[in-house]
Every structure is written in C-alpha cells, then in structure tokens.
Amino acid sequence: MTEHLVDPRAPRDLTAFVAGLPKAELHVHHVGSASPRIVSELAARHPDSKVPTDPAALVDYFSFTDFAHFIEVYLSVVDLIRTPEDVRLLTFEVARDLARQQVRYAELTITPFSSTRRGIDERAFMDAIEDARKAAEADFGTVLRWCFDIPGEAGLEAAEETTRLATDDRLRPEGLVSFGLGGPEVGVPRPQFKPYFDRAIAAGLHSVPHAGETTGPETVWDALTHLRAERIGHGTSSAQDPKLLAHLAEHGIPLEVCPTSNIATRAVRTLDEHPIKEFAAAGVVVTINSDDPPMFGTDLDNEYAVAARLLDLDERGLADLAKNAVEASFLDAAGKARIKEEIDTYTAGWLDR
Numbered sequence: 001m002t003e004h005l006v007d008p009r010a011p012r013d014l015t016a017f018v019a020g021l022p023k024a025e026l027h028v029h030h031v032g033s034a035s036p037r038i039v040s041e042l043a044a045r046h047p048d049s050k051v052p053t054d055p056a057a058l059v060d061y062f063s064f065t066d067f068a069h070f071i072e073v074y075l076s077v078v079d080l081i082r083t084p085e086d087v088r089l090l091t092f093e094v095a096r097d098l099a100r101q102q103v104r105y106a107e108l109t110i111t112p113f114s115s116t117r118r119g120i121d122e123r124a125f126m127d128a129i130e131d132a133r134k135a136a137e138a139d140f141g142t143v144l145r146w147c148f149d150i151p152g153e154a155g156l157e158a159a160e161e162t163t164r165l166a167t168d169d170r171l172r173p174e175g176l177v178s179f180g181l182g183g184p185e186v187g188v189p190r191p192q193f194k195p196y197f198d199r200a201i202a203a204g205l206h207s208v209p210h211a212g213e214t215t216g217p218e219t220v221w222d223a224l225t226h227l228r229a230e231r232i233g234h235g236t237s238s239a240q241d242p243k244l245l246a247h248l249a250e251h252g253i254p255l256e257v258c259p260t261s262n263i264a265t266r267a268v269r270t271l272d273e274h275p276i277k278e279f280a281a282a283g284v285v286v287t288i289n290s291d292d293p294p295m296f297g298t299d300l301d302n303e304y305a306v307a308a309r310l311l312d313l314d315e316r317g318l319a320d321l322a323k324n325a326v327e328a329s330f331l332d333a334a335g336k337a338r339i340k341e342e343i344d345t346y347t348a349g350w351l352d353r
C-alpha cells in the first residue's frame with residue numbers, strides 16, 4: 001500500500017476544508033474499496049486464500065510492481081467475495097467509508113461477471129447490492145449508483161455476460177446508471193467491445209470506459225469513437241495528444257482523474273509528473289477520484305489534497321473541482337443542484353469564519 005494518506009505537503013487548513021467539503025465520487029471500484037478491516041475479516045472467513053489476515057501485512061501485500069501485478073492482487077481479493085452476504089457487507093461498508101468523507105453521491109464500479117463466474121447467484125448478487133444501496137442512503141444519506149464494467153481481459157464471454165446482466169429487465173438493478181470497461185488495456189483493443197456498448201447505451205446506460213491509463217492516446221480516441229464514451233476513466237495519456245485534449249475540452253468530455261492510483265500502478269512515475277496540470281490548462285473538465293483507495297493507501301480527501309497542490313488551488317478552486325464531479329455525474333438535475341448548493345454554502349461559511 002502506497003504510504004501517502006493525507007498528503008504531507010497539503011496546507012493544514014486546506015486539509016480541514018476538504019474533510020468537510022461535500023463531494024461526489026465518480027471513479028471508485030467496489031472490491032478495490034474494501035478497507036483493510038473488511039479484507040482481513042473476509043480473509044479470516046476464507047483461510048484458503050493467500051490474502052493476509054493481518055491489516056498491517058496488507059500494507060506490503062498492496063504494494064505493486066506494475067499494473068499487471070495490481071490486477072493479480074486485485075483478483076485475489078475478488079476471490080474472497082464468495083457469498084451474497086459478503087457482497088452486501090462490502091457494499092454497505094464502502095458506503096460508510098464514503099459517507100465519512102462527506103461523499104454525498106458515488107458511482108461505484110462493480111464487476112458482476114467476476115462474482116457470477118465464481119458461483120454467486122446473479123439474482124442474489126443484485127439483491128445484495130440493492131439492499132446495501134438502500135440501507136446506505138437511509139443510514140448515511142449517501143446516494144449510490146452503479147457502473148457495471150466489463151473486465152476486458154476476460155474477453156467477449158465476459159462482455160456478453162456483463163451486457164446481459166446490465167440490460168435484462170428482470171435483473172438490472174434500479175441503481176445502475178452506466179457501463180464501463182476495466183482491467184488491463186495492453187492487448188485488449190477497445191473497438192471489439194462496440195456491440196456490447198451499443199446494447200448498453202440502447203438500454204439507457206451511460207458509457208464510461210477506462211482508457212489511456214496504461215496505453216496511449218489512441219485508446220482514448222477508440223473509447224470515444226467506438227464506445228461513445230461520455231467520460232473517460234483516467235485518460236492519463238491524453239496529455240500526449242494536443243488534438244485529443246482539444247477534442248475533450250470542446251465536447252465537454254470529463255476525465256476521471258485518480259492521481260495516486262496512477263503512481264501506485266506505476267502508470268505515472270511521480271505525482272509531480274502527473275498530467276493533471278496539462279488537462280486543466282487545456283480546458284478539459286477534471287474530476288478527482290480515488291479508484292481503489294485502500295489498495296493505493298489513499299482516500300478521496302487525500303486525492304483532493306493532492307489536486308490542490310498540483311493545481312495550486314485554494315478553497316474556491318477545490319469547491320469548483322467538487323462541483324465538476326457533481327456536474328459530470330449521472331445524477332438528475334435536482335440532485336446536482338442540491339449538492340452544488342451545499343458545496344457553495346459550505347465554502348462561503350468556511351471563508352467567512
């Protein structure tokens with residue numbers, strides 16, 4: 001686990017401001033959000049797993065040599081989710097962690113294929129996430145929505161299964177708003193997934209594939225052209241292509257930027273070399289997200305602190321970033337207006353202290 005929770009270079013006051021700032025999280029993975037406490041509880045339940053039961057040992061276990069190693073470790077945690085009760089517990093606890101950070105709305109990326117192929121009944125899976133979603137909204141006031149993603153490396157069988165689960169009216173959960181594509185990009189060309197995205201879009205889902213995280217800007221173009229992406233997960237390599245940056249800015253396609261993730265998976269060498277500055281300078285809509293927070297030793301508050309430092313933002317700049325995420329979300333207009341107003345009221349109150 002990368003050890004930089006609470007960016008030590010963030011001014012103390014901004015850290016406190018961010019902690020109370022109402023936020024939206026648009027790029028965070030379900031299994032990748034399992035806290036050390038949940039991972040060790042699940043690992044103790046399933047002792048045949050190689051995942052450490054001691055939360056302290058998870059720090060080393062969550063230290064990645066590259067993106068492929070990250071996915072290998074990620075799948076070992078997926079292997080711990082074996083029953084609908086595991087799914088419900090994980091989902092509800094993830095919502096608790098989001099609520100603690102004043103996250104009012106989150107789109108959680110879930111990979112149902114990974115669970116159904118491991119034997120969890122599909123109906124029971126949907127019921128577990130929906131039950132947790134409703135309980136989280138009632139108990140914490142945090143609104144959760146789902147993005148179902150295709151684990152691209154698992155091939156077209158996974159694409160077909162994910163599309164079926166997302167579009168079958170008898171299964172599709174009420175909270176589902178979008179359709180994604182995750183996992184490694186190398187050797188997994190985006191265009192092959194066009195028919196699946198076409199079906200998901202026809203069923204009313206928004207298109208939010210990962211692209212340009214571990215491959216070049218051409219993957220982002222492919223996601224835009226073939227998958228009709230409305231937002232891009234990461235899009236880090238877009239900075240290498242000025243025409244692409246201009247296109248993203250002109251068409252208002254937001255990037256779901258996850259700075260610490262990019263360092264932890266070694267997609268970017270250091271935070272200071274992160275292209276977030278280039279995105280902002282080109283007028284691209286930047287949203288700040290945490291991806292797989294406990295695995296990367298971060299959380300959303302820390303990602304905002306990192307962004308404040310890299311973009312040289314004050315409180316108003318941070319509030320604008322938070323509003324970018326609300327605006328780029330798939331929440332309805334009234335819900336967006338409510339959270340943006342809350343952000344403005346909080347910021348004005350903070351600055352008037």
Ligand SMILES: O=C(O)c1cccc(C(=O)CC[C@H]2O[C@@H](n3cnc4c(=O)[nH]cnc43)[C@H](O)[C@@H]2O)c1
Nearest residue numbers: 029032111114149151153154182183184210291292
């Ligand atoms: O579940 C399986 O059996 C399986 C078989 C082959 C390949 C896969 C995957 O590739 C799963 C990838 C998994 O990773 C998730 N994820 C989490 N963080 C990221 C990220 O930063 N970039 C891309 N993918 C990420 C993704 O949601 C998939 O669930 C699975």
Ligand SMILES: [Zn+2]
Nearest residue numbers: 029210233291
């Ligand atoms: Zn991701």
